[in-house]
Amino acid sequence: MFGLDYSWLSDPAYQQWLLKGILNTIELAALSSCAAVIIGLVGALALTLRIFWLDAIVELFVEVFRNTPPLLQMLFAYFTLSTLGLKVTDPSTGLSVPLLSAFACASISLSLFGGALAIEAFRSGIETMPRSIIEAARSLGYSRWSRFWKVEAPIAARICLPALTNILTNLFKTTSQASVITVPELMYYAGQIYNDTFRTLEVMILVLLIYVSLVSIVTFAMARLERWMAFPGYGKGH
Amino acid sequence: MTYENKKRAVLLLIALAVVAWIAVDAAAGGAQYWARVWLRLPLLLTGSGSGWPITGGFILNILLSIASMAVATALGTVMGLATLAKSPIIRLPSFFIMNFLRNSPWLVLLFAMLYILPFEMKVFGLVIPFPPFVKAVIGLALPTAANFSEVIRGAVQSIHSGQWEASRSLGYTQMQIYRYVILPQAFRRMIPGWMNLYALLMIATALATVTGIQDVLTILNTSLAMESDRVIVYFYLTILFLFFAYCYPIAIFARRLENAVKGDNL
Numbered sequence: 001m002f003g004l005d006y007s008w009l010s011d012p013a014y015q016q017w018l019l020k021g022i023l024n025t026i027e028l029a030a031l032s033s034c035a036a037v038i039i040g041l042v043g044a045l046a047l048t049l050r051i052f053w054l055d056a057i058v059e060l061f062v063e064v065f066r067n068t069p070p071l072l073q074m075l076f077a078y079f080t081l082s083t084l085g086l087k088v089t090d091p092s093t094g095l096s097v098p099l100l101s102a103f104a105c106a107s108i109s110l111s112l113f114g115g116a117l118a119i120e121a122f123r124s125g126i127e128t129m130p131r132s133i134i135e136a137a138r139s140l141g142y143s144r145w146s147r148f149w150k151v152e153a154p155i156a157a158r159i160c161l162p163a164l165t166n167i168l169t170n171l172f173k174t175t176s177q178a179s180v181i182t183v184p185e186l187m188y189y190a191g192q193i194y195n196d197t198f199r200t201l202e203v204m205i206l207v208l209l210i211y212v213s214l215v216s217i218v219t220f221a222m223a224r225l226e227r228w229m230a231f232p233g234y235g236k237g238h
Numbered sequence: 239m240t241y242e243n244k245k246r247a248v249l250l251l252i253a254l255a256v257v258a259w260i261a262v263d264a265a266a267g268g269a270q271y272w273a274r275v276w277l278r279l280p281l282l283l284t285g286s287g288s289g290w291p292i293t294g295g296f297i298l299n300i301l302l303s304i305a306s307m308a309v310a311t312a313l314g315t316v317m318g319l320a321t322l323a324k325s326p327i328i329r330l331p332s333f334f335i336m337n338f339l340r341n342s343p344w345l346v347l348l349f350a351m352l353y354i355l356p357f358e359m360k361v362f363g364l365v366i367p368f369p370p371f372v373k374a375v376i377g378l379a380l381p382t383a384a385n386f387s388e389v390i391r392g393a394v395q396s397i398h399s400g401q402w403e404a405s406r407s408l409g410y411t412q413m414q415i416y417r418y419v420i421l422p423q424a425f426r427r428m429i430p431g432w433m434n435l436y437a438l439l440m441i442a443t444a445l446a447t448v449t450g451i452q453d454v455l456t457i458l459n460t461s462l463a464m465e466s467d468r469v470i471v472y473f474y475l476t477i478l479f480l481f482f483a484y485c486y487p488i489a490i491f492a493r494r495l496e497n498a499v500k501g502d503n504l
Contacts, residue, residue: 056249057248060249071455072474083470169341173341173343173344
């Protein structure tokens with residue numbers, strides 16, 4: 001079809017590579033997504049405390065990681081963290097080796113990048129919370145703690161969900177950049193395959209389709225979650 | 239002092255602390271590394287050692303982002319309005335294309351464009367060449383256009399339905415409603431989104447290094463080949479700062495506009 005040659009796909013070795021790449025991509029995405037959500041929650045909660053110096057530090061963190069390319073962040077982590085002292089001496093050979101593997105560098109920098117996006121998303125989610133509902137809960141005599149757990153948190157979670165979907169898909173897509181620092185994920189194996197077969201166009205089209213399907217699954221699952229979590233009379237629950 | 243001023247004071251303090259730390263580090267031997275960076279700075283910024291003519295570097299990244307944004311704005315407007323069309327023959331395919339582009343990683347799309355687009359194209363005997371720069375522009379413009387069409391959709395849909403009903407009852411046609419009533423109002427609301435998208439695109443131009451153009455990362459990699467491990471840290475910090483210094487003001491300005499627009503929801 002269209003003069004594309006996919007005969008290399010029948011080679012079990014390449015199938016293995018693709019599978020391994022997909023699994024590594026999912027692992028990297030899952031790991032950094034979890035960490036990003038945790039960073040986002042901690043950061044957004046820190047902002048609600050309204051302590052001015054904590055606020056300033058969180059804002060600085062968010063702006064630095066949002067306004068620099070994640071690719072550069074990854075390269076920085078990979079090439080310079082070991083120079084800056086993060087290395088250990090291998091007892092068997094006596095050589096000093098970097099403490100962090102390429103995979104660790106990629107997941108750390110992706111977590112921080114995603115975390116910065118998540119803080120921003122959660123913060124604006126909390127900000128758009130309808131004041132009237134909080135006031136109603138207050139006038140009903142809820143304590144600070146039960147108001148948070150029974151009224152504020154459930155609403156905030158539902159407000160933030162669409163933004164969270166964006167962040168998760170964004171992170172998933174950004175994992176492809178980890179191939180630049182030799183993390184063996186899908187994009188990296190794609191490079192290996194076309195170096196072997198010289199079928200660049202065919203490999204890239206296939207990889208593009210795989211990524212789009214994987215990201216679509218994430219989007220679909222999040223949309224289902226959003227519908228499942230919706231409550232009547234608010235947002236999408238009708 | 240107000241809360242905001244206190245916060246600003248802390249941020250200023252942190253900035254001063256960073257400057258002080260750099261000065262201390264420079265005094266303790268970092269100066270020679272900074273000297274290496276300073277020597278290479280014209281190359282990193284403009285792509286030529288003396289600073290002129292401009293053949294690449296960070297300025298090429300800026301040019302690339304502007305060119306891509308222009309293409310993406312035109313393409314995204316068409317795509318966004320197509321996804322709002324009444325006819326499913328127009329709406330469904332554009333929806334599919336938009337979601338496909340939105341769900342594909344920028345890097346993979348850029349790589350794919352590199353191989354899908356021909357080296358040159360002959361149209362009616364006219365030869366249109368596709369140098370790496372043009373491929374990078376198209377590769378970056380496609381996902382940006384998809385995101386921009388989402389911005390347009392959001393802005394148009396955020397216009398109160400009363401506006402539609404009022405203009406329909408006044409006898410405007412569909413085209414006239416868009417032209418005179420909806421788009422002028424929606425335009426105001428899409429500017430912050432458009433600017434955020436531009437900042438995102440600028441950040442993504444770092445990926446264009448895979449197309450082989452002489453952008454700041456390509457030059458960085460070639461010049462790092464002859465530097466020591468220690469200097470690399472200083473080089474990376476410089477490039478990170480360049481991107482930050484360019485994108486942060488845009489983000490600030492976009493947020494200010496966003497707050498200004500927030501109030502005019504009918």
